[in-house]
Amino acid sequence: MKIKVAQEKLSHALNNVSRVAVGKATLPILNNVLIRVDKKKVSLITTNLDLAVVDYLPVSSSEDGVITVPAKLLAEFISNLPKGETIEISTKDTKLTVSTKKYSSTINGTIADDFPEIPELNEKNAVIYKLNIDDFKSSMAKVLVASSNDLSRPALTGVYFNTYDSKLAISATDGYRLAEKLLINKVESEVKAIVPSSSIQEVLRSINDDAEEIEIAFNEDLVRFRFGEIEIISKLIDASFPDYQKLIPKNNNINAVINREELIRITKLAALFSKSIGGSIVCETIKPDSFLVKSIANEFGENDSRLDTTVNISGKINLNSRFVLDALNALDEDEITFNFSDHIAPVLLQNKKDKTYTHIIMPLNS
Amino acid sequence: MYDVWKNALEFIEQQISPANYSTWFEDTSILSSENGDIVIGVKNSFHVKQLRSRYVDLITKALENHNIKVNSIDFEIKTSHKPKIRSREITISSELLKNRIKNIKKTKDHTHHQTGLNSKYTLENFVIGSNNDLAVSAAKSIIDAPGTRFNPFFLYGGPGLGKTHLVQAIGNALLNKNPDLKILYTPISDFYSDFIDSVKLGKGKDFNLKFRKLDCLIIDDFQFIVGKEKSQEEFFNIFNDLYQLNKQIIITSDRLPSQIKSVDERLASRLTWAGAFDLQLPKFEDKCAILRAKAEAISAEIEPEAIEYIAENVNTNIRDLEGEFSTILLMSEVRGLTPLELINNGSISVNKTSRLKKVTPKQIVEKVAKYYNLTIKEMCGKSRVTHIKTARQITMFLLSKELSLSTNKIAAEVGVKDHTTVMHGIKKIENDLKLNFTLRDQIEEIKEKIYG
Numbered sequence: 024m025k026i027k028v029a030q031e032k033l034s035h036a037l038n039n040v041s042r043v044a045v046g047k048a049t050l051p052i053l054n055n056v057l058i059r060v061d062k063k064k065v066s067l068i069t070t071n072l073d074l075a076v077v078d079y080l081p082v083s084s085s086e087d088g089v090i091t092v093p094a095k096l097l098a099e100f101i102s103n104l105p106k107g108e109t110i111e112i113s114t115k116d117t118k119l120t121v122s123t124k125k126y127s128s129t130i131n132g133t134i135a136d137d138f139p140e141i142p143e144l145n146e147k148n149a150v151i152y153k154l155n156i157d158d159f160k161s162s163m164a165k166v167l168v169a170s171s172n173d174l175s176r177p178a179l180t181g182v183y184f185n186t187y188d189s190k191l192a193i194s195a196t197d198g199y200r201l202a203e204k205l206l207i208n209k210v211e212s213e214v215k216a217i218v219p220s221s222s223i224q225e226v227l228r229s230i231n232d233d234a235e236e237i238e239i240a241f242n243e244d245l246v247r248f249r250f251g252e253i254e255i256i257s258k259l260i261d262a263s264f265p266d267y268q269k270l271i272p273k274n275n276n277i278n279a280v281i282n283r284e285e286l287i288r289i290t291k292l293a294a295l296f297s298k299s300i301g302g303s304i305v306c307e308t309i310k311p312d313s314f315l316v317k318s319i320a321n322e323f324g325e326n327d328s329r330l331d332t333t334v335n336i337s338g339k340i341n342l343n344s345r346f347v348l349d350a351l352n353a354l355d356e357d358e359i360t361f362n363f364s365d366h367i368a369p370v371l372l373q374n375k376k377d378k379t380y381t382h383i384i385m386p387l388n389s
Numbered sequence: 390m391y392d393v394w395k396n397a398l399e400f401i402e403q404q405i406s407p408a409n410y411s412t413w414f415e416d417t418s419i420l421s422s423e424n425g426d427i428v429i430g431v432k433n434s435f436h437v438k439q440l441r442s443r444y445v446d447l448i449t450k451a452l453e454n455h456n457i458k459v460n461s462i463d464f465e466i467k468t469s470h471k472p473k474i475r476s477r478e479i480t481i482s483s484e485l486l487k488n489r490i491k492n493i494k495k496t497k498d499h500t501h502h503q504t505g506l507n508s509k510y511t512l513e514n515f516v517i518g519s520n521n522d523l524a525v526s527a528a529k530s531i532i533d534a535p536g537t538r539f540n541p542f543f544l545y546g547g548p549g550l551g552k553t554h555l556v557q558a559i560g561n562a563l564l565n566k567n568p569d570l571k572i573l574y575t576p577i578s579d580f581y582s583d584f585i586d587s588v589k590l591g592k593g594k595d596f597n598l599k600f601r602k603l604d605c606l607i608i609d610d611f612q613f614i615v616g617k618e619k620s621q622e623e624f625f626n627i628f629n630d631l632y633q634l635n636k637q638i639i640i641t642s643d644r645l646p647s648q649i650k651s652v653d654e655r656l657a658s659r660l661t662w663a664g665a666f667d668l669q670l671p672k673f674e675d676k677c678a679i680l681r682a683k684a685e686a687i688s689a690e691i692e693p694e695a696i697e698y699i700a701e702n703v704n705t706n707i708r709d710l711e712g713e714f715s716t717i718l719l720m721s722e723v724r725g726l727t728p729l730e731l732i733n734n735g736s737i738s739v740n741k742t743s744r745l746k747k748v749t750p751k752q753i754v755e756k757v758a759k760y761y762n763l764t765i766k767e768m769c770g771k772s773r774v775t776h777i778k779t780a781r782q783i784t785m786f787l788l789s790k791e792l793s794l795s796t797n798k799i800a801a802e803v804g805v806k807d808h809t810t811v812m813h814g815i816k817k818i819e820n821d822l823k824l825n826f827t828l829r830d831q832i833e834e835i836k837e838k839i840y841g
Contacts, residue, residue, distance in 0.1 A: 050412045072412070072435045137409070142438040244466050245434050258433045261466075 024060050024088020024114040028080060030104050030123075036067050036078040037098035039229050039253060043076050044069040044094035050139075056094035057138045058112075058119075060085045068141060069094055074222045074257035075141045076229065081252070083109075090114045092132035097121075100128065141256060144247045149240045150212040152191060156230060156237045156250060162193060162204045163223055165353045165380055170220045171197030178262035181217035184241070185264070186210055194267055195220070200346050201267055201369075202353065205379035214241050217264055222246070222257035229253050271383060272371055275364040277338045279314050280375055281330060283359045286316075287351045289328035293318040294344035296326040303387045304347070306361070306370075307339035314361070318344070338365040341387040350382040394419045397451035404447060413439055418467070425460030427452065430467035437464045505574035505607075506564065510557035516682045518675030521551065524666040528555055532562045535605060535637035539663045541628075542639045543646070546668030549708030552641040555668070556607050559639060563605055573600070574607040577614050577624075584620045600627045604636055611642035611660075612649050625656050632659070645826055671707060676700035679707060680714055689718050695728040748839055750788055750802045756839045757784045760831070769804035781805070782814035783832060789815050791839070 037056065044054050050072075057068040065080040100121065104110065108123045119130045163182065171179040176198070183194045184206075191210045194203040226248045230237075234251035241259075248255045293304040296318040307315040314332050319325040340363045350372045351359070358375040369383040398417070402410045413436060420428040429448070431437055440448070441464055449459045512532075517525050527539045542559075544552055560572050575583075587596035600606065606627075614621060631638055642649065645665055646657035671679060680696045699717065703710045721728045758768045761780040768780050781803055788799045789811075796808035796815075805811060821828050 050408045070435070072433075075435075139435065140438045140442045142434040242434075258435065 024058070024090060024112075025084075025086035026060055026065055026080075026082045026112050027084050028065075028082045028110055028112070030101065030106055030108045030110050032080060033110055034098070034102045034104075035231070036080050036252070037094070037101055040067045040069040040076045040078050041094040041098040042228065043071050043074065043225065045071065052091065052133060052137050053139075054093055054095070055091035055133065055138065056097060057089065057091045057135055059089045059135070060087050062087065068138075070139055070141060072139065073219065074225060074255060076225070077141065077254040077256070079252045079254075088114055089135040090117065090119055090132045091135050091138050092119050092130050097130060100130075142245060144240055144242050144245055144256065146240075149242050149247075150214050151238060151240045152207060152210070153236055153238050154206065156234050158206075159237045160227060160230060161355075162206055163227060165204050166193050166195040166202040167220060167223060168195075168349045168353055169197060169200050169202035169382070170195035172220070173197070177260050178217060178264050180221075181219045181260045181264075182223050183215075183217050183264040183267075184239075185215045186213045187268070194264075196265065196267060196270075199343070200350070200382065200384045201270060202350075202383075203267070203271070203381045215264075216241050216246060217260040217262060218246050219257060219260055222255065225257075226250075226255050229255065270369065271381060272362075272364065272368045275362045275368055275371055277308055277334075277336045277363050277365060279308055279332050279334050279361045280358055281314060281332055281361050283351055283354060283357055285330055286359070286361075287348065289316045289330065290344055290347050290351065292316075292328055293326050294348070296320045296323055297344055302344055303341050304344045305339055305341055306347075306363075308334040308337055310334055310337045336365065338363065340370055342370065342384055343387060346384045350384060353382060354380065393452070393455050393457060396455050397448070397457075400451040400454055401444075401447055404451075413444065416467075420465055420467075422457070425458040427457075427459060427462045429462065429464050431464050433466055437466060440464055504560065504564065504572045506557055506560045506572065508561055510554045510561060512555075512558040512562055514682065514686060515551065515554055515558055516675070516679040518671055518678060520669040520671045520675050521555075524555060524668055527664075527666055528559050531559055531637060531639075532566070535563060536635040540635070540637055541632070541660055541663055542637070543660050543663070543665040544639070544641045544668065545644055545665060547643060547670070547706060549706030550668040550670070551707055552668060553609055556609065556639050556641055560605065560607055563637075570604045571602055572605045572607070573603050574609065576609040577611050580608065580624065581620050584623055597623075597627070601630050603631065605639070606631055606636070607639040609641050611640050611646070612644060614649065614652060621653060621656065625653065628656070628659065648826060648830070670704075671710075673700055676703070676707075676710055679710060683711060683714060687718075690727070691718065691721075692727060692729040695732055698729075698732050748791070750792060750794060750798075753787050753791065753839055754784055754802060757787065757835055760835050760838060769802075782818050783835070785811050785814040786818040787832070787835065787839075791836075 040056055044056060053069075053071060055069075057066075059066050059068070060082075063082070063085050065082050065085060067078045067080060069076050097119075101110065104123060104126060111122050113120050113122075114132070117132045117134055119132050121128050121130070166182055170182060173179060179195075179197055181195070185192060185194070189210055190205055191207040191214070192203055192205050194201060196202070226237075230250060234253075237248060237250040240247045240249070244259050244261070246257050246259055248257075290304065293316045294302060297304055297320055302318070302320070305315075305317045307317065309315065312331055312333055314330040314334065316328050316330075317326065354372060354374050356374040356376060360373050360375055361370065362373070363370040363386075367386060369385050372382045372384070374380060394417075398414055401414060416432055417436075418430045420430045422428070427448075429440070431440060445462050448462055452459050512525075512528065515525065524544055527542065531539050531542055542556075544556060546552055557574060560574055563570055564572055584596055587593055614624070628638060640660060646652050646660045649657075677696055677700045680691075680700060684691050684696070695717070699710065699713055703713050717728050717731065721731055724731065726734075754765060754769065757780055758765045761768070761776065763777060763780055768777060768784065770777075772778070784803050785799050788794045788802060789796070794802070796811040799811045800806070800808050803811075805814075818828070818832075822832070
């Protein structure tokens, strides 16, 4: 095997794939990156058996071959070489030699036979969606805040892709709050699949500026994200997601339109006076024009802040301040709607104009 | 099929590296094997791909080594929606099972909502034996005249010995005699959560009133009172009020109040004013009686020998006893064999004992010595110092009870002169046990150490 490649490109690709190569103690080969050269096509592959990252590397000249070497070591070595150099990589048996004009080093690898095969998606019966990559990034970030990392409830540790009314939406919940974002307005195919949050995060980390579009393909038990030169293949979570449409309140009668920045500021103020991060704050509306955020901590004192807005009904609700801040940061317009009920029902937060993002938070017991 | 796959896996394990084996073959199972078309269940698609491309030959070889005809091998992802191990026997008479389950469901809902009593617990179906006759006769006198002689009625004993059954039976009997009686059965934990809820809602007074109107209050699992001072005080007040009014109070716990940490002394002493009654482990005859009564109640046919077998082999508590009994009956229905046939052909092995490990006399001597911080030499010496003497006697007691050694052998083990000393020692501990609860606890702890 032999390839010639620019340092920046190789370093970048190795950084992308080596994050996944944190091998399980049981199978040390998972620490390695598989480098395969096949007819001028170079692929770098790592996997942790939950997901696999494949990066295709553009090279100027090559000779076929395959080898695996410790991913972290190779990535760090390459990233510390001077930029702008052309690197030549060649193998002899299980040794891989990296050389430039001034540097040369040999890394002990292992033969590729032990490296796990990466599952492939069956293109024929796959459901495929294409999205603008910036939309994808911002949408995912918006719902990921609500996902849980409680492994005892696997369904909540992922982002749920689901189609209804020929729309594709994504959602996540940790049982206390729920976020839903409409992804595509009109779709033909149907999908109901939970993608592990960790896989989504891996995708978000790997996205760079080169790509403009991301392709998401679902199979019965696999999902593949393809963007730029990168492919990430992940298993799906085998569980059923709660029927969340029922949780979104329809009959909340108290409505206030609030400046988002202002509300973030006074929520932060109030959070200082609630017991800890995530402590409870009281949001209150008073007819006709006041929106109040209050908090009381016996040790520190108390805090009252007021915003001017129009209010139709007076009422109040206790909320977790951390959750409110997360929701407000996920929204992006200047003005947002804060919609709740005088009965016990979750509060509904949305942008004033763009209603494709919905964030609901369960109230705390007073 | 399950066993065949286990054998095949053993073969595979020898052929490949442990890392590969544990990564790819753990959690696999055979899902179906019709006409040599083997379907193997695996974790996810990563595993499917790997097994299909690397290990088909090995699996074929492994199966063929165990005389399984292999036509094709395929892999399928096991989802949680499918059962992981498919059992074969149950399908034969699944109708029967369904009916059974239906029956169980039907009989389940006896709970009376206002009183918390469950009408399936009666005194009639409580099997009386030497292990519980005292408590039962006290219960009967409560039913005749509540709130008089045995008030409060404090009942204690290990798990699964029938505490709940007995106190519920008292409640039901009282209710039968006089349906207007206000009775409340509640586990202490519910008492708390009710109390906390009502305080939160500012209805502390209502809570108080609700309890003070009662004619009979039954508190279950009192040991969980631990460390909740405010509600303990509330309980104490309610207790006092009811007691003043001569209302019957019934309390169960797994130990005496004085042994429950953080129970207020005033409360502890009041709880056992009228004495404490304990339920003990049933003896062999009692266990047989319980099983016979149970068999009669559900009109199941079971041979006396089978009953004796179960009674002999379950030594933990009544709940386990009944559990084993039901399992055997169910199996006999499903397999179409009588319980005794099942036991004889070895399909069932009942072994519910708290004594699982074999121990030697040496171990017991060592453990006792260690427990009391003595060297074996000290303990088995001639010292007449009280605590050393007691330790020596406990050793004798345990050797006799746990290993049934003869007094002569025990004498040799603990280094005393003759068997009469041993007999005296055992007798002494037996007598002390009746009154001295610390000693009882210590012996239980030592036993745990011996068998743990």
